[in-house]
Amino acid sequence: MKRRPFAFVAIVLMIFSFGASKAGSTEAAWARLATGGYTILLTHALAPGTGDPPFFELDDCTTQRNLSDRGRQQARRRGVRFAARAVSISRVYSSQWCRTLETATNAFRDDPEPLEALNLVEDDSEALAAQSEEIKKIIREFRGPGNQVMVTHPENVEALTGIMPREGEAIIVAPSRDGDPGNPGLDVVARLLLD
Template sequence: MTRIVILTLIALLALPVVADQKSAWQALREGKAFLLLRHTTAPGTGDPEGFRLGDCSTQRNLSDRGRQEARRWGKLLVRRKVEQPRLYTSNWCRAQDTAQEMGLGAVETLSALDSFFSDPESQAAQTVELRKAIDKVPKDRPVVMVSHQVNIKALTGVAPKNGEGLIIALPLAEPPKVLARIRQP
């Protein structure tokens, strides 16, 4: 029993400091933060050998569960009054499908959100590009970005689960300030 308590405390201490979620959601609505979301459930790891962007049949894709999770994200954002968000995704089908299943509007691809899982040596350059892209994105409406675990961890130090999101303060600090960690709805 004591070991479980100690392990639980260690796990909690490893979580980023999080402001109250109400303030984080308000910052997102006001353009003072953005939501960076890991795509929802797509069984497996990485992509099959020989996968091609633009050809979903060659990639690891969302399961039915992942599609349901994405729709729940859409409903959560509506409940939280995150209206007409700018939706950006990587070029991977599972990220695009996550954003489209939310049902919140047009989805735009942003190469800076692309996974570097199969090319870990590009992590530093890809993370610099992501930071630049975040700085350039118009903040006149809430911003929601759908990416991959490796990208989110490289940027924030947080390794999100499938369908988990981080509300991150703007302008982007070094390291980025995570205002809230939102579990998969």
């Protein structure tokens, strides 16, 4: 019976230290972005449903699954988080899907540069690998100033990093310092929950 208060205190301390370390890692992530030169991988904001209707067309948003009003608000809040921390964004890329373009526009208020390599590829591992290599090349060549953002789909982020991002999670990457210098991979340097 007398051990119970000590066990409770130990659990509370463990929870507190987890929260403190998470807050510390969040601050470290923002500090990294303040220096510039990183790539921020984001997925589109809330677009209810799954997949796209059959026979959708990239240049016709009425044929696609699109952001809801809540999704547009999410995207704007994401952009506000970067602006509030004075994170410099010098370049914004997006997949050609309307939900990613709209996420990028709502978050960063600039016209994003559509990039085919960020498009959603389903059931074609070779095409996804080729796209990933093209994206890695762009990331390797980026030096700043500021940071670049790539708004894409969860499957693409997972193919690049091995991480399936949570909703509203930014995955911050840089070219890997290890491995083959001619074809380095990516290092995940931080993860940020924006929603």
